[in-house]
Amino acid sequence: MELMTVDGIENWHAVYQKLARVVGVEATKKMCAYFGGSQITFPRRLLDRKKEATAIRRAYKQGGSVVTLAHDHNYSSRTIRRILAKPEA
Template sequence: MEEKIEVELLNEFYAELAELIGFENAYKIYETYRGLSYTFPMRLYDPKKVAAKIVTRYNGKNASELAREYGYSMRWVLEVLRKERAQKNKGN
């Protein structure tokens, strides 16, 4: 970053971003993604990866704990487990 940046003139988005993650990181994001529109997912974790983790961590009793831990509904966790059982039964 060789040019002098006048921080007080920053676009509101970049000013907030700089406040959150520091100016140099905000500038890197600007340089890499400027002009593009992104929608950030509501969830931090990838649902497919979470489903695989739930299947490996499920002990027969901890579905509600896993739902809370990963921020998914109990219904979703039970559906993941049901599909896994169906897949296993299909293979036998």
């Protein structure tokens, strides 16, 4: 009977296998060492909402259209209008 080796990612937890396929084996090992034992939630959007809203307002003031801003930021035109209607924080 051959012993199973632990060298390959096929022996890792499924979440680490998926991560390794996306960012690579070495990056996954670093993330495991740094974040291991933590619960991490990745927001769907990369940008901070307040900072993105500031960028949207700035682009609008510089002549950007609601439709273009909606497309560029992956929002609906209605959401862009809501962002523009809120006072700056």
